[in-house]
Amino acid sequence: MSVTPLRRRLSPEESRAAALSAARALLVEVGPQAVTLKAVGARIGRTxxxxxxxxxxxxxxxxxxxxxxxxxxxxxxxxxxIRSREAEDPAEVVDLTFDAFGRNGAGALASWMILSGNENALDPILTAIHDLVEDLAQDHKNSGAPIREETLQLVLMALGDALLGSSMAKALGLPRETARQLARGMLLADRRK
Known part of the structure:
Protein backbone atom coordinates (compact mmCIF):
# COMPACT_ATOMS: atom_id res chain seq x y z
CA MET A 1 0.00 0.00 0.00
CA SER A 2 1.44 3.37 -0.98
CA VAL A 3 1.03 6.35 1.25
CA THR A 4 0.60 9.75 -0.31
CA PRO A 5 2.46 12.36 1.69
CA LEU A 6 0.35 15.23 2.98
CA ARG A 7 1.01 18.52 1.27
CA ARG A 8 1.63 21.46 3.51
CA ARG A 9 -1.05 24.10 3.15
CA LEU A 10 0.45 27.29 1.78
CA SER A 11 -0.83 30.79 2.32
CA PRO A 12 -2.01 32.51 -0.87
CA GLU A 13 1.21 34.57 -0.89
CA GLU A 14 3.39 31.46 -0.46
CA SER A 15 1.50 29.59 -3.16
CA ARG A 16 1.82 32.50 -5.59
CA ALA A 17 5.54 32.93 -4.79
CA ALA A 18 6.18 29.20 -5.27
CA ALA A 19 4.36 29.28 -8.62
CA LEU A 20 6.35 32.29 -9.83
CA SER A 21 9.61 30.67 -8.75
CA ALA A 22 8.71 27.51 -10.66
CA ALA A 23 7.65 29.57 -13.68
CA ARG A 24 11.02 31.42 -13.66
CA ALA A 25 12.86 28.09 -13.54
CA LEU A 26 10.82 26.68 -16.43
CA LEU A 27 11.38 29.85 -18.45
CA VAL A 28 15.16 29.61 -18.10
CA GLU A 29 15.40 25.81 -18.44
CA VAL A 30 12.94 25.17 -21.28
CA GLY A 31 11.68 28.47 -22.68
CA PRO A 32 8.51 30.56 -22.64
CA GLN A 33 6.31 27.88 -24.19
CA ALA A 34 6.87 25.78 -21.05
CA VAL A 35 5.34 28.37 -18.71
CA THR A 36 1.90 26.78 -18.47
CA LEU A 37 -0.41 26.26 -15.52
CA LYS A 38 -0.06 22.50 -15.85
CA ALA A 39 3.76 22.54 -15.91
CA VAL A 40 4.05 25.01 -13.05
CA GLY A 41 1.48 23.08 -11.01
CA ALA A 42 3.42 19.86 -11.55
CA ARG A 43 6.63 21.56 -10.38
CA ILE A 44 5.16 22.72 -7.11
CA GLY A 45 2.71 19.89 -6.45
CA ARG A 46 -0.41 21.99 -6.95
CA THR A 47 -3.40 21.51 -9.18
CA ILE A 82 24.36 54.19 -9.39
CA ARG A 83 27.64 52.25 -9.02
CA SER A 84 28.54 52.84 -12.69
CA ARG A 85 28.10 56.60 -12.30
CA GLU A 86 30.78 56.55 -9.64
CA ALA A 87 33.08 54.22 -11.59
CA GLU A 88 32.42 55.85 -15.00
CA ASP A 89 32.14 52.39 -16.57
CA PRO A 90 28.72 51.09 -17.67
CA ALA A 91 29.90 47.48 -18.20
CA GLU A 92 27.89 46.11 -15.25
CA VAL A 93 24.72 47.90 -16.40
CA VAL A 94 25.14 46.53 -19.92
CA ASP A 95 25.75 42.99 -18.66
CA LEU A 96 22.76 43.05 -16.30
CA THR A 97 20.46 44.41 -19.00
CA PHE A 98 21.60 41.88 -21.58
CA ASP A 99 21.35 39.04 -19.02
CA ALA A 100 17.85 40.12 -18.00
CA PHE A 101 16.56 39.82 -21.53
CA GLY A 102 18.77 36.90 -22.55
CA ARG A 103 19.86 34.48 -19.84
CA ASN A 104 16.93 35.25 -17.54
CA GLY A 105 14.43 34.79 -20.36
CA ALA A 106 12.48 38.06 -20.13
CA GLY A 107 13.05 38.84 -23.81
CA ALA A 108 11.91 35.43 -25.02
CA LEU A 109 8.86 35.44 -22.75
CA ALA A 110 7.80 38.94 -23.77
CA SER A 111 8.28 38.18 -27.48
CA TRP A 112 6.45 34.87 -27.23
CA MET A 113 3.50 36.47 -25.46
CA ILE A 114 3.26 39.27 -28.03
CA LEU A 115 3.43 36.78 -30.91
CA SER A 116 0.72 34.75 -29.15
CA GLY A 117 -1.59 37.75 -29.33
CA ASN A 118 -1.07 39.23 -25.88
CA GLU A 119 -0.32 42.81 -26.89
CA ASN A 120 -0.18 43.99 -23.28
CA ALA A 121 2.60 41.55 -22.41
CA LEU A 122 5.28 44.20 -22.18
CA ASP A 123 3.29 46.58 -19.97
CA PRO A 124 4.94 45.47 -16.69
CA ILE A 125 8.43 45.73 -18.19
CA LEU A 126 7.74 49.07 -19.87
CA THR A 127 6.24 50.51 -16.69
CA ALA A 128 9.17 49.28 -14.58
CA ILE A 129 11.72 50.72 -17.02
CA HIS A 130 9.84 54.02 -17.25
CA ASP A 131 9.72 54.32 -13.47
CA LEU A 132 13.42 53.45 -13.19
CA VAL A 133 14.40 56.07 -15.77
CA GLU A 134 12.26 58.73 -14.08
CA ASP A 135 13.81 57.88 -10.71
CA LEU A 136 17.36 57.92 -12.08
CA ALA A 137 16.74 61.15 -14.01
CA GLN A 138 15.62 62.86 -10.79
CA ASP A 139 18.76 61.64 -9.00
CA HIS A 140 21.02 62.86 -11.78
CA LYS A 141 19.42 66.05 -13.11
CA ASN A 142 22.61 67.96 -13.82
CA SER A 143 24.55 65.20 -15.55
CA GLY A 144 23.49 66.10 -19.05
CA ALA A 145 23.48 62.37 -19.88
CA PRO A 146 20.67 61.47 -22.29
CA ILE A 147 19.24 58.77 -20.00
CA ARG A 148 16.03 58.19 -21.98
CA GLU A 149 17.87 57.79 -25.28
CA GLU A 150 20.54 55.58 -23.67
CA THR A 151 17.86 53.40 -22.10
CA LEU A 152 16.02 53.03 -25.41
CA GLN A 153 19.19 51.99 -27.22
CA LEU A 154 20.34 49.64 -24.48
CA VAL A 155 16.99 47.87 -24.04
CA LEU A 156 16.46 47.46 -27.79
CA MET A 157 20.00 46.14 -28.20
CA ALA A 158 19.56 43.70 -25.30
CA LEU A 159 16.18 42.49 -26.57
CA GLY A 160 17.50 42.07 -30.11
CA ASP A 161 20.55 40.25 -28.79
CA ALA A 162 18.35 37.91 -26.74
CA LEU A 163 16.35 36.98 -29.81
CA LEU A 164 18.92 37.01 -32.64
CA GLY A 165 22.33 37.82 -31.15
CA SER A 166 23.90 34.39 -31.26
CA SER A 167 22.74 33.64 -34.79
CA MET A 168 23.65 37.09 -36.14
CA ALA A 169 27.11 37.08 -34.57
CA LYS A 170 27.76 33.62 -36.00
CA ALA A 171 26.46 34.60 -39.45
CA LEU A 172 28.68 37.68 -39.48
CA GLY A 173 31.72 35.86 -38.12
CA LEU A 174 31.81 38.02 -34.99
CA PRO A 175 32.42 37.01 -31.37
CA ARG A 176 29.21 36.34 -29.42
CA GLU A 177 29.84 39.25 -27.03
CA THR A 178 30.07 41.87 -29.81
CA ALA A 179 26.63 43.40 -29.15
CA ARG A 180 27.47 43.88 -25.45
CA GLN A 181 30.74 45.54 -26.41
CA LEU A 182 28.94 47.86 -28.83
CA ALA A 183 26.39 48.79 -26.14
CA ARG A 184 29.15 49.52 -23.63
CA GLY A 185 30.99 51.65 -26.21
CA MET A 186 27.80 53.58 -26.95
CA LEU A 187 27.27 54.38 -23.26
CA LEU A 188 30.92 55.35 -22.77
CA ALA A 189 30.76 57.67 -25.81
CA ASP A 190 27.61 59.34 -24.44
CA ARG A 191 29.38 59.99 -21.14
CA ARG A 192 32.32 61.64 -22.86
CA LYS A 193 30.12 64.19 -24.67
Missing part, protein backbone atom coordinates in the same frame (compact mmCIF):
# COMPACT_ATOMS: atom_id res chain seq x y z
CA UNK A 48 -4.33 23.39 -12.30
CA UNK A 49 -7.41 24.69 -10.44
CA UNK A 50 -5.23 26.02 -7.61
CA UNK A 51 -3.15 28.04 -10.07
CA UNK A 52 -6.26 29.24 -11.89
CA UNK A 53 -7.45 30.59 -8.56
CA UNK A 54 -4.24 32.63 -8.16
CA UNK A 55 -3.63 33.76 -11.76
CA UNK A 56 -6.91 33.36 -13.63
CA UNK A 57 -5.29 31.88 -16.74
CA UNK A 58 -1.95 30.90 -18.28
CA UNK A 59 -1.78 34.43 -19.66
CA UNK A 60 -2.30 35.77 -16.14
CA UNK A 61 0.54 33.57 -14.87
CA UNK A 62 2.82 34.76 -17.67
CA UNK A 63 1.94 38.41 -17.05
CA UNK A 64 2.60 37.96 -13.31
CA UNK A 65 5.93 36.34 -14.22
CA UNK A 66 6.88 39.29 -16.42
CA UNK A 67 5.94 41.72 -13.64
CA UNK A 68 8.01 39.71 -11.16
CA UNK A 69 10.98 39.59 -13.53
CA UNK A 70 10.70 43.32 -14.23
CA UNK A 71 10.70 44.20 -10.53
CA UNK A 72 13.73 42.01 -9.84
CA UNK A 73 15.64 43.22 -12.88
CA UNK A 74 14.96 46.92 -12.38
CA UNK A 75 16.06 46.83 -8.75
CA UNK A 76 19.35 45.20 -9.70
CA UNK A 77 19.93 47.52 -12.65
CA UNK A 78 19.22 50.65 -10.58
CA UNK A 79 21.92 49.70 -8.08
CA UNK A 80 24.33 49.00 -10.95
CA UNK A 81 23.58 52.36 -12.61
Missing amino acids: HANLLHHFGSAEGLQKALIADLAARIVGTIKAAV
Whole structure:
Protein backbone atom coordinates (compact mmCIF):
# COMPACT_ATOMS: atom_id res chain seq x y z
CA MET A 1 0.00 0.00 0.00
CA SER A 2 1.44 3.37 -0.98
CA VAL A 3 1.03 6.35 1.25
CA THR A 4 0.60 9.75 -0.31
CA PRO A 5 2.46 12.36 1.69
CA LEU A 6 0.35 15.23 2.98
CA ARG A 7 1.01 18.52 1.27
CA ARG A 8 1.63 21.46 3.51
CA ARG A 9 -1.05 24.10 3.15
CA LEU A 10 0.45 27.29 1.78
CA SER A 11 -0.83 30.79 2.32
CA PRO A 12 -2.01 32.51 -0.87
CA GLU A 13 1.21 34.57 -0.89
CA GLU A 14 3.39 31.46 -0.46
CA SER A 15 1.50 29.59 -3.16
CA ARG A 16 1.82 32.50 -5.59
CA ALA A 17 5.54 32.93 -4.79
CA ALA A 18 6.18 29.20 -5.27
CA ALA A 19 4.36 29.28 -8.62
CA LEU A 20 6.35 32.29 -9.83
CA SER A 21 9.61 30.67 -8.75
CA ALA A 22 8.71 27.51 -10.66
CA ALA A 23 7.65 29.57 -13.68
CA ARG A 24 11.02 31.42 -13.66
CA ALA A 25 12.86 28.09 -13.54
CA LEU A 26 10.82 26.68 -16.43
CA LEU A 27 11.38 29.85 -18.45
CA VAL A 28 15.16 29.61 -18.10
CA GLU A 29 15.40 25.81 -18.44
CA VAL A 30 12.94 25.17 -21.28
CA GLY A 31 11.68 28.47 -22.68
CA PRO A 32 8.51 30.56 -22.64
CA GLN A 33 6.31 27.88 -24.19
CA ALA A 34 6.87 25.78 -21.05
CA VAL A 35 5.34 28.37 -18.71
CA THR A 36 1.90 26.78 -18.47
CA LEU A 37 -0.41 26.26 -15.52
CA LYS A 38 -0.06 22.50 -15.85
CA ALA A 39 3.76 22.54 -15.91
CA VAL A 40 4.05 25.01 -13.05
CA GLY A 41 1.48 23.08 -11.01
CA ALA A 42 3.42 19.86 -11.55
CA ARG A 43 6.63 21.56 -10.38
CA ILE A 44 5.16 22.72 -7.11
CA GLY A 45 2.71 19.89 -6.45
CA ARG A 46 -0.41 21.99 -6.95
CA THR A 47 -3.40 21.51 -9.18
CA HIS A 48 -4.33 23.39 -12.30
CA ALA A 49 -7.41 24.69 -10.44
CA ASN A 50 -5.23 26.02 -7.61
CA LEU A 51 -3.15 28.04 -10.07
CA LEU A 52 -6.26 29.24 -11.89
CA HIS A 53 -7.45 30.59 -8.56
CA HIS A 54 -4.24 32.63 -8.16
CA PHE A 55 -3.63 33.76 -11.76
CA GLY A 56 -6.91 33.36 -13.63
CA SER A 57 -5.29 31.88 -16.74
CA ALA A 58 -1.95 30.90 -18.28
CA GLU A 59 -1.78 34.43 -19.66
CA GLY A 60 -2.30 35.77 -16.14
CA LEU A 61 0.54 33.57 -14.87
CA GLN A 62 2.82 34.76 -17.67
CA LYS A 63 1.94 38.41 -17.05
CA ALA A 64 2.60 37.96 -13.31
CA LEU A 65 5.93 36.34 -14.22
CA ILE A 66 6.88 39.29 -16.42
CA ALA A 67 5.94 41.72 -13.64
CA ASP A 68 8.01 39.71 -11.16
CA LEU A 69 10.98 39.59 -13.53
CA ALA A 70 10.70 43.32 -14.23
CA ALA A 71 10.70 44.20 -10.53
CA ARG A 72 13.73 42.01 -9.84
CA ILE A 73 15.64 43.22 -12.88
CA VAL A 74 14.96 46.92 -12.38
CA GLY A 75 16.06 46.83 -8.75
CA THR A 76 19.35 45.20 -9.70
CA ILE A 77 19.93 47.52 -12.65
CA LYS A 78 19.22 50.65 -10.58
CA ALA A 79 21.92 49.70 -8.08
CA ALA A 80 24.33 49.00 -10.95
CA VAL A 81 23.58 52.36 -12.61
CA ILE A 82 24.36 54.19 -9.39
CA ARG A 83 27.64 52.25 -9.02
CA SER A 84 28.54 52.84 -12.69
CA ARG A 85 28.10 56.60 -12.30
CA GLU A 86 30.78 56.55 -9.64
CA ALA A 87 33.08 54.22 -11.59
CA GLU A 88 32.42 55.85 -15.00
CA ASP A 89 32.14 52.39 -16.57
CA PRO A 90 28.72 51.09 -17.67
CA ALA A 91 29.90 47.48 -18.20
CA GLU A 92 27.89 46.11 -15.25
CA VAL A 93 24.72 47.90 -16.40
CA VAL A 94 25.14 46.53 -19.92
CA ASP A 95 25.75 42.99 -18.66
CA LEU A 96 22.76 43.05 -16.30
CA THR A 97 20.46 44.41 -19.00
CA PHE A 98 21.60 41.88 -21.58
CA ASP A 99 21.35 39.04 -19.02
CA ALA A 100 17.85 40.12 -18.00
CA PHE A 101 16.56 39.82 -21.53
CA GLY A 102 18.77 36.90 -22.55
CA ARG A 103 19.86 34.48 -19.84
CA ASN A 104 16.93 35.25 -17.54
CA GLY A 105 14.43 34.79 -20.36
CA ALA A 106 12.48 38.06 -20.13
CA GLY A 107 13.05 38.84 -23.81
CA ALA A 108 11.91 35.43 -25.02
CA LEU A 109 8.86 35.44 -22.75
CA ALA A 110 7.80 38.94 -23.77
CA SER A 111 8.28 38.18 -27.48
CA TRP A 112 6.45 34.87 -27.23
CA MET A 113 3.50 36.47 -25.46
CA ILE A 114 3.26 39.27 -28.03
CA LEU A 115 3.43 36.78 -30.91
CA SER A 116 0.72 34.75 -29.15
CA GLY A 117 -1.59 37.75 -29.33
CA ASN A 118 -1.07 39.23 -25.88
CA GLU A 119 -0.32 42.81 -26.89
CA ASN A 120 -0.18 43.99 -23.28
CA ALA A 121 2.60 41.55 -22.41
CA LEU A 122 5.28 44.20 -22.18
CA ASP A 123 3.29 46.58 -19.97
CA PRO A 124 4.94 45.47 -16.69
CA ILE A 125 8.43 45.73 -18.19
CA LEU A 126 7.74 49.07 -19.87
CA THR A 127 6.24 50.51 -16.69
CA ALA A 128 9.17 49.28 -14.58
CA ILE A 129 11.72 50.72 -17.02
CA HIS A 130 9.84 54.02 -17.25
CA ASP A 131 9.72 54.32 -13.47
CA LEU A 132 13.42 53.45 -13.19
CA VAL A 133 14.40 56.07 -15.77
CA GLU A 134 12.26 58.73 -14.08
CA ASP A 135 13.81 57.88 -10.71
CA LEU A 136 17.36 57.92 -12.08
CA ALA A 137 16.74 61.15 -14.01
CA GLN A 138 15.62 62.86 -10.79
CA ASP A 139 18.76 61.64 -9.00
CA HIS A 140 21.02 62.86 -11.78
CA LYS A 141 19.42 66.05 -13.11
CA ASN A 142 22.61 67.96 -13.82
CA SER A 143 24.55 65.20 -15.55
CA GLY A 144 23.49 66.10 -19.05
CA ALA A 145 23.48 62.37 -19.88
CA PRO A 146 20.67 61.47 -22.29
CA ILE A 147 19.24 58.77 -20.00
CA ARG A 148 16.03 58.19 -21.98
CA GLU A 149 17.87 57.79 -25.28
CA GLU A 150 20.54 55.58 -23.67
CA THR A 151 17.86 53.40 -22.10
CA LEU A 152 16.02 53.03 -25.41
CA GLN A 153 19.19 51.99 -27.22
CA LEU A 154 20.34 49.64 -24.48
CA VAL A 155 16.99 47.87 -24.04
CA LEU A 156 16.46 47.46 -27.79
CA MET A 157 20.00 46.14 -28.20
CA ALA A 158 19.56 43.70 -25.30
CA LEU A 159 16.18 42.49 -26.57
CA GLY A 160 17.50 42.07 -30.11
CA ASP A 161 20.55 40.25 -28.79
CA ALA A 162 18.35 37.91 -26.74
CA LEU A 163 16.35 36.98 -29.81
CA LEU A 164 18.92 37.01 -32.64
CA GLY A 165 22.33 37.82 -31.15
CA SER A 166 23.90 34.39 -31.26
CA SER A 167 22.74 33.64 -34.79
CA MET A 168 23.65 37.09 -36.14
CA ALA A 169 27.11 37.08 -34.57
CA LYS A 170 27.76 33.62 -36.00
CA ALA A 171 26.46 34.60 -39.45
CA LEU A 172 28.68 37.68 -39.48
CA GLY A 173 31.72 35.86 -38.12
CA LEU A 174 31.81 38.02 -34.99
CA PRO A 175 32.42 37.01 -31.37
CA ARG A 176 29.21 36.34 -29.42
CA GLU A 177 29.84 39.25 -27.03
CA THR A 178 30.07 41.87 -29.81
CA ALA A 179 26.63 43.40 -29.15
CA ARG A 180 27.47 43.88 -25.45
CA GLN A 181 30.74 45.54 -26.41
CA LEU A 182 28.94 47.86 -28.83
CA ALA A 183 26.39 48.79 -26.14
CA ARG A 184 29.15 49.52 -23.63
CA GLY A 185 30.99 51.65 -26.21
CA MET A 186 27.80 53.58 -26.95
CA LEU A 187 27.27 54.38 -23.26
CA LEU A 188 30.92 55.35 -22.77
CA ALA A 189 30.76 57.67 -25.81
CA ASP A 190 27.61 59.34 -24.44
CA ARG A 191 29.38 59.99 -21.14
CA ARG A 192 32.32 61.64 -22.86
CA LYS A 193 30.12 64.19 -24.67
